[in-house]
Amino acid sequence: MASSFMDFRRLSCFVAVVEQKSFRAAALKLHISQPPLTRHVQMLEESLGVQLLVRSAAGVEPTAAGQLFFEEARNLLALAQQAGERVKLAGQGRIGRLDVGVFGSAVLGAIPKIVRAFRERLPNVEVVLHSLDRAAQLKALRERRIDVGFNRFFTExxxxxxxxxxxxxxxxxxPERHPLAKRASLSLAELAREPLVLYPRAPRPGFIDYLMRLFHDRGLTxxxxxxxxxxxxxxxxVASNLGLSLVTESGRSLSIPGIVHVPLAPADRATVALCIIHRRFDDAAIPRAFVEVARSLGQAATEADRPGKRRRSR
Structure with a gap:
């Protein structure tokens, strides 16, 4: 049975039908006629012994078993594609590929600098960035779909x-026209009296929870x-005058008219950690080199961001 349902052509047909919610649209996407596509899916169901798809008013939808198989089949196809791409790179004389999980505001500052420095060190390595939240990064690392990830909050x-x-x-x-915009610094007590716009809503716990703890630790709500x-x-x-917000140094690079950045008051200054994560027992040379570059640039950036070395900017 394994050889039957592991036919990648059948898996591709099934995944396309689920994604397109239509046999006809899936056939057009795969550039084949509909009858053989339908037969591939039927043979897949026969080999597995379960019904994978049902028709509804919204189109073709997976059953509970079909949804589970869809997720696994998509992972298998992605792994197969990745393997093929890496073999092709090797055949072309290129060293390899590094898949990096990224998120949010860090893509505006630290991560591009790290990637640029890494490419200068290993110019024949292809670096591919994947936008993934923390939970998705952990899952992708375990499934070997990414090699390293970046995020702010991790547990052991x-x-x-x-x-x-x-x-x-x-x-x-x-906001540029707000009375507080001309201040040299702002305290958390002053911010607590203003409407705040915080991010991201998910995943939790995350940056919002960290900021709320800063207020609560000072007895502020x-x-x-x-x-x-x-x-x-x-x-x-904020530019629309709907409130104030707090951003990391990476977020300061956003060029949006109508806002200014004001430092936190010395007594309330706080920092947010940017972390890199990788498989603990993976000794592959390319991820290891990337971690070394990230560590080196991170240390230099942290030194540059110490109080007294930053300027208030608009």
């Missing part, structure tokens, strides 16, 4: 290793908090 995992490579100071994003998905949306709402 027996099979994964992580380390802080950089700490970033935070600043307040203020923010007046009103609006949660949004990302730093760009938060900055846009």
């Amino acid at each position: 995992e027996p099979d994964l290793a992580w380390e802080v490579i950089q700490t970033e100071p935070m600043s307040v994003v203020v 923010p007046q009103r908090v609006q949660e949004v998905d990302d730093v760009l949306t938060a900055a846009a709402l």
Whole structure:
């Protein structure tokens, strides 16, 4: 039975039908006629002994078993494609490929610098970035779909290793015409009296929870908090005069008219850690070299971001 349902052509047909919610649309996507595509899916169901698809008013949808098989089949196809690409790279004389999980505001600052430095060191390695939240990064690392990941908050995992490579100071994003925009610094007590726009809504616990702890540790409760998905949306709402926000150093690189960045008051200054994570027992040369580059640049960036070396910017 294994040889029957592991036919990658059948898997591709099944995945296309689920994604397109239609046999006809899937056939068009795969550039084949509909009858053989339908037969491939039927043979897949026969070899597995379960019904994978049902028709509904919304189109073709997977059964519970079909949804599970869809996720596994998509992973298998991705792994097969990745294997083929790596063999092709080797045949072309290129050294290899590094898949990196990234997220949120860090793609605006630290991560591009690390990738650029790594490519200067190993120019024949292809670096592919994948936008994944923390949970998705952990899953992708275990499934070997990425080699390293970046995020801000990790807990101990027996099979994964992580380390802080950089700490970033935070600043307040203020509407340009707001009375507080001309201040040299702002305290958390002052922010607690203003409407706040915080991010991201998920995953939790995360950056929002960290910020709320900063307030609560000082006996403060923010007046009103609006949660949004990302730093760009938060900055846009600040520019629209809907509140204030807090961003890391990476987020300061957003060029949005109508906002200014004001440092936190010295007594309230706080930093947020940027972490790199990888498989604990993976001694592959390329991921190891990338971690070394990230660690080196992270140390230099943290030194540069120490108080007294930063300027207030608009």
